[in-house]
Amino acid sequence: MIRIFQIKLTSADVDLINREGHMSSEKNIARMNMQVGTPLISDMHKYFTPSYDVKTDSLEQAFRLTNLWEDESKVTRLNGSSYSTSVGDLAYNFDTGLLYRCANFGWREIDEKDASSFLLQMTPKTSSEHKLFSPLETAP
Numbered sequence: 794m795i796r797i798f799q800i801k802l803t804s805a806d807v808d809l810i811n812r813e814g815h816m817s818s819e820k821n822i823a824r825m826n827m828q829v830g831t832p833l834i835s836d837m838h839k840y841f842t843p844s845y846d847v848k849t850d851s852l853e854q855a856f857r858l859t860n861l862w863e864d865e866s867k868v869t870r871l872n873g874s875s876y877s878t879s880v881g882d883l884a885y886n887f888d889t890g891l892l893y894r895c896a897n898f899g900w901r902e903i904d905e906k907d908a909s910s911f912l913l914q915m916t917p918k919t920s921s922e923h924k925l926f927s928p929l930e931t932a933p
Contacts, residue, residue, distance in 0.1 A: 795855040797845040798883040798915075799875055800824040827881030827894065833907045838914035841883060844875035850888055852900045885912070 802810075806818050815821055823840045827833070847855040848867040857863050859878040878884075882895045883903070892908035893900040903911070 794887045795847045795849060795852065796843055796871075796885045796887070797847065797855065797859055797875075797878055798841040798885070799844045799878075800827065800840045800881070801842055801844075801875065824881060827883075830894075830896065830901075833883075833894070833903055833911055838911050841911075841915070842875075843871045844882075845870060845878070850886065852884055852886070852893060855884055856895065856900075883911075 800820060800823060802818070802821060802824070806820055809817050810821055815825065820840045823837050827837070845859050846869040847858050849855050849858065856878050858865075858868050862868075862877075878895060880895050880897055884893045884895065884900065885891075886893070892903040892911060894903055902908075
């Protein structure tokens, strides 16, 4: 199982960007940095949202399933609407425990230290929080 994380801009974010420019939104700056390959930094976790759980162990298949939508039965949408997987999105492989960034061509593994920091920040602090790193039970 692979979980896709995305930085989603809200209507308010888009309105701010339209009024004051791309650099007016910290979330958009983080999104642009991820798209050009800037290293994942410790406070970026606050902008990412889990978007999809994908029934596959292959990063390439996860991309095809959430970008080309070849078989939606293998994709569980999390937290409302999301966009197609694209450059800058993150993928967590539950089987390997590794975190990857969608690059211009393929996927790039996130440095172990940066990945550990990101995963630690995304882990729930209390039992009432959503279990980000427990695969959701879905119908076969």
